Amino acid sequence: MALSEGAKRKESNMQFVVSKQNLQKELGFVQGVVEKKNTIPVLSNILIESVGENTIRLTGTDLDVTIRCDMDADDISTPGSICVQARKLLEIARLLPDAPVTFKKEDNDWVTVTCDKTRFKMVGVARDAFPEVPSSKSAPTKISAEIIKAFVDRTIFAITQEESRYTLSGAKFILDDTGAKMVTTDGHRLAYVERKGVSKNGSDSIDTLIPRKTLAELTKLTAGYEGEISLGMDGNHIFFEVGPRLLISRMLYGQFPNYDMVMPKNNDKSIKFDGALLNSAIRRVALMADERSHAIRFHLEPNQLVISSQNAEEGEARETIQADYNGEETDIGFNAQYLQDFLNVVGDSAVAFEFKDGNSQAQLRPADAGEYDYKYVVMPMRI
Template identity: 35%
Template sequence: MRIIIERSNLLKTLGHVHRVVERRNTIPILSNVLVKTEDGALRLKATDLDLEITETVAANGEQEGATTVPAHLLYDIVRKLADGSEVKLATNAEGSQMTVTSGRSNFRLQCLPESDFPDITAGTFSHSFKIAASALARLVERTQFAISTEETRYYLNGIFLHTIESEGKLRLRAVATDGHRLARAEMEAPAGSEGMPGIIIPRKTVGELQKLLDDGGDDILVELSDSKIRFTIGPVVMTSKLIDGTFPDYQRVIPQGNDKALTLDRQSFSAAVDRVSTISSERGRAVKLAVTAGQLTLTVNSPDSGTATEELAVGYESDDIEIGFNARYLLDITGQLSGDEAVFMLADPGSPTLIKDGGDDGTLYVLMPMRV
């Protein structure tokens, strides 16, 4: 194979693809990226056997062919080449080496044959629909922070995506929880999503999807089955296996009877939580919220460092209540809210609290209290 390509185009494409490749691999071929020239274009593909990303980019193809080279090494080489330069990729007759040439720079990389490279895209997809990139990004961003990292509860290690009938309309809903907090975001279900299976998108896939969505785009094609999902975002195609497990009945943990409404300014509250939690060096230290009519007092006590308090004016007309929360979780949730106001629906110091976004009716959060 022999092809010439703009360095910026190659770097952008490699940037999308090489992230999938794990730094440490017991299987050598999984450290490589598949480089293929066909129809005057360059196609790159990388996989970790659970997730696969393919991207096609325009190039000046002089001779068709395919090989695989170390992904992170090729990315680092291209990243260090001069801006605006052209890069020539060429393999020797045996296909055992690839030469990367740009200006006076010349690199020879060891190759592994294309035939050894695995393919996880086999199989059919039962459902497909198009969704605006901004809408999908919103669903992911509003929920991803609550994904569990506890490997023993593997079925919580992703976002649960499903459709649900709500107020006579079909809604597409994303849910994530780690047992301490729950995040739920929804939108009107796109055409074609009717009857789709409830699926759990793995944490790594969610992270890569976020990065690809950050690059912008218009409508995204989503194809899925019981075991796989595929996103087509412009020239990028990302295919992922799904988590094979049953997501718990999250509806049971969303409180229905919380009648104490606390309305507060989101930014002021977030800044206050951040300030008072400075007193504690321990991660996960509780911050106590003492709520009275029109006033909220935040308190953090640290046996090592001392005490911090701050008062805020709030909207509250119910009985006085004191309740504790993990400061980090409060900051995570308030960081996702889009409105100026946040509404905390409280019950008692031992029951979960419901948090609503004043600027987005489609999202809600549940937070378990802590003892203080």
């Protein structure tokens, strides 16, 4: 398995040829974890090295997240390795003509990049200055990329943006004999998705906290990928192998909230809405919501839902939606953005809105059960 495969290092001046399209594509993936400004200068670089007879490997890291991409070389006349500025090389690659690109490492770690009639000369850094990349020696666990993509899409928006809330700055991910689940929360809302009967295709179960940045980069790596992802855990790191690309991340440690206690058990009122219709109404009404709180009011009465907002400086808005509801009149305040985050995921699917009263957490979920058990819990606001 490529998780623990090391690249051979050469001290000689390297030279190789790759296609412009492959170079630009793989640089785009690696660039995601390279810091623009860093107290450790080499971390603004990517490591370029030859692996075997016809593979060029690109590696970027911020010490918390590492991305490594392998691409086919048209030719490797001299194997070797060098570090160059990641952002500048990507800018160059984007503007190069559609022709083979020749890299040549010269004396004093200078690097020339030649494509057709264009030539750049870049300052390089010796490979020894680049941090060691962690490796996994554990047996891999495999899971469909489609499941991982579905999980991340349904939960990443509920991860807290507050760096001080360390254990909430990632997703709880569990993969065991019963299936897989992912949970995120920022203390005001909680997203939960589960798929039972998932074969983990490996001997080890996984129960970990994955940082938000890692999930965002994983989303990019899995776009358009339909195979399996190999998962590995070793020490403080989790490994995601997505075809010829590898993402390595430090795991978060700490006590994630008891999400079972947050899930409402007594929401005895349920209304079904068209997800797209509800989303559009909320978007319109939210235009007049307070810019800081994004507060809107749900007023439920027999046969209809009235959504309203007001802003002392700008005005107010109100929209009425038909609803199959025969209970008592109820007012509930919500952060409009929180509702939209969920509704943007479900699209035009029917949505079940479940609640107890105006002071208890509400739950939204797709009305029609599918392969995924998807639930979204939102705390009410005082309005």
